[in-house]
Amino acid sequence: MKRRDFLKVAPAASLAFTMNGLPISTYAEHPLLALLAKQTAATGRVMVLIQLNGGNDGLNMVIPLDKYSELSNARSNILIPQNAVLALNDTTLTGLHPAMTGIRDMYNNGWANITQGVSYPNPNFSHFRATDIWMSGSDSNQYVDSGWLGRYLDNKYPNFPNGYPNSTMPDPLAIQIGSGVSTVVQGSNVSLGMAISSVSSFYNIINNYVDPAPATQAGHELTFIRYVIQQTQTYNAVIQNAANKATNVSTLYPTGNSLADQLKIVARLVAGGLQTPVYIVSMGSFDTHSAQTDSTDHTIGSHANLLKQLSDAVYAFYDDLTKLGYFQYVAAMTVSEFGRRIASNASGGTDHGSAAPVMVFGSEVNPGLLGSNPVLPANATVNDNVPMQNDYRQIYAAVLADWFQLPQTDVDSILMKNYTALPIFKNPNNIKNTVTGGSNEILDQNYPNPFIDNTTIRFNSDGGDVSIKIYDATGRLVRTIADKQFDKGPHEITITRDGMTPGIYFCRLINGRNKSTKQMTVAN
Numbered sequence: 266m267k268r269r270d271f272l273k274v275a276p277a278a279s280l281a282f283t284m285n286g287l288p289i290s291t292y293a294e295h296p297l298l299a300l301l302a303k304q305t306a307a308t309g310r311v312m313v314l315i316q317l318n319g320g321n322d323g324l325n326m327v328i329p330l331d332k333y334s335e336l337s338n339a340r341s342n343i344l345i346p347q348n349a350v351l352a353l354n355d356t357t358l359t360g361l362h363p364a365m366t367g368i369r370d371m372y373n374n375g376w377a378n379i380t381q382g383v384s385y386p387n388p389n390f391s392h393f394r395a396t397d398i399w400m401s402g403s404d405s406n407q408y409v410d411s412g413w414l415g416r417y418l419d420n421k422y423p424n425f426p427n428g429y430p431n432s433t434m435p436d437p438l439a440i441q442i443g444s445g446v447s448t449v450v451q452g453s454n455v456s457l458g459m460a461i462s463s464v465s466s467f468y469n470i471i472n473n474y475v476d477p478a479p480a481t482q483a484g485h486e487l488t489f490i491r492y493v494i495q496q497t498q499t500y501n502a503v504i505q506n507a508a509n510k511a512t513n514v515s516t517l518y519p520t521g522n523s524l525a526d527q528l529k530i531v532a533r534l535v536a537g538g539l540q541t542p543v544y545i546v547s548m549g550s551f552d553t554h555s556a557q558t559d560s561t562d563h564t565i566g567s568h569a570n571l572l573k574q575l576s577d578a579v580y581a582f583y584d585d586l587t588k589l590g591y592f593q594y595v596a597a598m599t600v601s602e603f604g605r606r607i608a609s610n611a612s613g614g615t616d617h618g619s620a621a622p623v624m625v626f627g628s629e630v631n632p633g634l635l636g637s638n639p640v641l642p643a644n645a646t647v648n649d650n651v652p653m654q655n656d657y658r659q660i661y662a663a664v665l666a667d668w669f670q671l672p673q674t675d676v677d678s679i680l681m682k683n684y685t686a687l688p689i690f691k692n693p694n695n696i697k698n699t700v701t702g703g704s705n706e707i708l709d710q711n712y713p714n715p716f717i718d719n720t721t722i723r724f725n726s727d728g729g730d731v732s733i734k735i736y737d738a739t740g741r742l743v744r745t746i747a748d749k750q751f752d753k754g755p756h757e758i759t760i761t762r763d764g765m766t767p768g769i770y771f772c773r774l775i776n777g778r779n780k781s782t783k784q785m786t787v788a789n
Contacts, residue, residue, distance in 0.1 A: 287526060289442055289504065298438035301542035301669050311535055312664055313544045313597035315524070317575070319551030320392065322605040323621030323651065325568055326365070327379055329638035331358045339645040340609035343558045355769075358638055363564050364573035367580025368624070376583065377626050378689050381636030382654030384620035388603060392552070392617075395602035402658055402680050413661055413679055437503065439543040440534070442527040507537030515585035518578075524548045525578035532582055536589040542669065548574060551601060555612035575599070579626055596627035596668055596690075598660070607645040619650040623660055629668075629691050631784050633769060636739045655687060655740055662686040667780060687740045688771035688782045708774040708781035715786035721759045722746065724774055724781075728753035732775045735785075738768060746772075762787060 305311060324336065325343065328350050336344055350360035351369040361369050371377045387405040389395045398405060402413030511533050518525045527546040534541070551571060558566035579597065586592040604621025620639070636654040663686040665676045677683045709723040722733065733746040743765065746758060765787045773782045 287442055287530065289440060289530070298542070301671075302438050302540050305540050305542040305669075308670065309591075309594040310668055310670075311542055311544065311595045312668060313528070313531055313546060313595060315575070315579075315597055315599045316545065316547035317551050317571075317599055317601035318396075318547055318549040319553070319601070320395075320603045320605060320617055321551045321599075321601040321621055322553060322557065322568060322615050324605070324607065324639075325557070325615075326362050326572055327381070327622040328360050328362065329358065329641070330360055331638055332641045335607075335641040335643055335645065338643065339607050339641065339649075340615070342560075342613050343563055343609045343615070345563055349564050355633060359634060362569065362572045364569045365576040367576040368626075369576075371580060371583065371626060372632065375632040376628055376630065377624060378630040378632060379634050380623045380625070380655055380660060380687060380689070381634060382620040382639055382652060383623045383657050383660065384603070384651075384653040385656055385658070386653070388619040388650075388653075390603060390617040390619075392602055399600055399602055399657060402661055407681075409681075413658075437539070437541050439545065440504075440531075440539075440541050441545040442530050504534065504539070507534050507539045510538055511536035511589065513585050514588045515581050517581035517584045519574075519581065522574050522578055524574055525581055528578050528582035529585070531595075532585040532589060532591075535586070535591050535595060553605070553614045554610070554616060555614040557609070557614040560613060583626065593628050596625060596629065596664075598625040598664070599623055600657075604651055606647060607641055607649045607651060608647050610647065616647070620653045621651065623657070625660070625689050631688055631691055631771060631782060633784070634738060635687055635689070656684060658684045659687045659740065660689065663689040667782070670778070670780075672778070685740070685742075688736055688773055688784075691782060691784075707776070707779050708772065708783055710783050711772060711785050715788040717762070717788050719759055719761045720785065721757050722772060723755065723757040724776075725755050726751040726753055726776050727779060729777055731756075732773075733758070734773050735765075736771045736773065738770070743770065751776075 324340070325345065328345060329336070330347065330350060333347055345362060349363045351363055351365060352360055353369065354373040361372070368377060372379070385398065385405060389398060389405050397403075400412050401409040403409040508530075513529050513533055515532075518529050524546060531544045531546065534544075548571065550567070553568050556566065557568045558564075582597070583592060583595075586595055600623065601621060604618045605615035606618040609615050639651045639654075641651075642649055658680050661680060662676055662684040665671045665679060666673060666686045667690040671679075673683075676686075707725055711720045711722050713720055724731070724733070729750055730748075731751045732748050734742055734748075735744045735746060737743050744760075744763070746760060767787050767789045770785050770787065771782055772785050774780065
């Protein structure tokens with residue numbers, strides 16, 4: 266086997282480092298992760314991926330109340346009673362599963378964004394293949410052996426893993442909590458997953474020394490494995506040091522909740538000062554083909570238990586981050602390989618489907634719903650799927666461009682084509698202009714807001730090209746307000762309603778590396 270091929274398939278070393286009883290995997294030096302780490306060092310921003318393994322039933326999580334008669338026809342044996350659905354602010358058309366009181370509260374307090382109908386063209390319904398597509402950021406007919414967070418200028422560091430960690434990059438660049446190694450940060454040539462073991466060969470690492478391997482055909486590969494094991498031992502000390510600097514302060518973490526246990530560790534490491542930009546946590550058992558609900562009470566059962574675990578864990582996590590003073594730096598998003606079918610099956614469950622909602626949490630998200638409730642047939646068959654509204658890579662584009670502040674050229678390279686970022690985040694890069702006589706915000710809130718006939722948009726320009734566009738709640742471009750050069754300083758533009766129907770819209774400004782998005786409302 267060639268070394269290049271071996272590195273692609275080499276498994277992570279055995280785990281010996283645990284925290285609160287959970288194994289921790291780290292991901293090592295990679296150009297994109299290094300770039301994200303620099304952004305995190307500058308901005309403090311962290312993204313937590315919450316994998317809902319198995320394929321989550323979005324129609325049982327985010328319930329379209331205006332389609333309740335269609336749901337009754339399609340899934341009467343599992344349907345949540347309408348009077349039990351949790352109400353959301355600013356909408357009477359959509360609610361949450363009754364087990365999700367924590368996320369309901371976060372949504373109503375402006376800390377949750379829900380994007381409807383997330384999928385991709387020609388979806389795949391195999392767990393393994395669909396997961397691979399979501400983790401790689403690829404099309405359904407495209408086979409890519411790298412992850413969307415691990416695909417950026419691999420050839421710039423051809424000597425990896427030699428020389429890492431070092432003084433400029435001492436921290437792990439991504440951390441997965443729990444067993445297994447996700448492919449989301451797989452590079453095109455090297456497996457970036459590494460395991461943390463006890464600190465015992467630190468000087469071998471810093472002296473670039475590896476115990477010699479036997480002179481066999483696989484000796485070179487064995488040497489590489491030994492080097493990786495030694496390298497992870499340094500990260501062991503880094504993580505232990507960070508963990509010793511902080512303690513969890515929230516009293517809301519539930520017991521017997523594996524996701525809460527994982528997020529509890531993330532909060533502690535973030536507060537301990539790690540510059541790690543990406544954390545990966547997961548929970549399973551969403552493959553609910555049978556007995557999805559209790560046969561006599563549809564508000565309880567296996568799926569309800571999973572949604573309660575998710576909701577309670579995320580709510581406690583952000584309570585902890587708030588008390589620790591790091592809430593504004595951490596966003597979290599749910600991902601699942603697919604949704605479920607519209608119609609339930611005879612076993613009281615749901616089968617593999619296509620589109621489902623994605624939730625993004627944090628104080629810096631644009632709160633509310635992106636997209637509309639799915640269009641459902643009056644009498645759905647077992648073959649009917651929730652239609653796609655938004656491509657999952659539009660969410661990835663928002664994470665990369667707006668949260669991690671990467672240039673658009675890098676985002677396009679990572680996602681292998683251009684995807685319009687959905688307006689998920691409020692003020693994507695928090696770069697403030699200090700203009701005499703004006704606001705220091707890139708983009709001020711339009712005034713009045715809500716508005717009926719006209720409103721004024723105030724903004725600051727650093728000079729050069731300024732793009733101001735308005736998108737509706739589905740992410741569709743409605744109007745281009747400006748796309749021209751402005752002198753440096755404060756400016757304002759008054760716009761008329763001009764055919765915009767009542768509802769929620771997003772005003773997005775781009776001026777060089779400055780980006781900002783504000784939510785605006787057209788009233789009746």
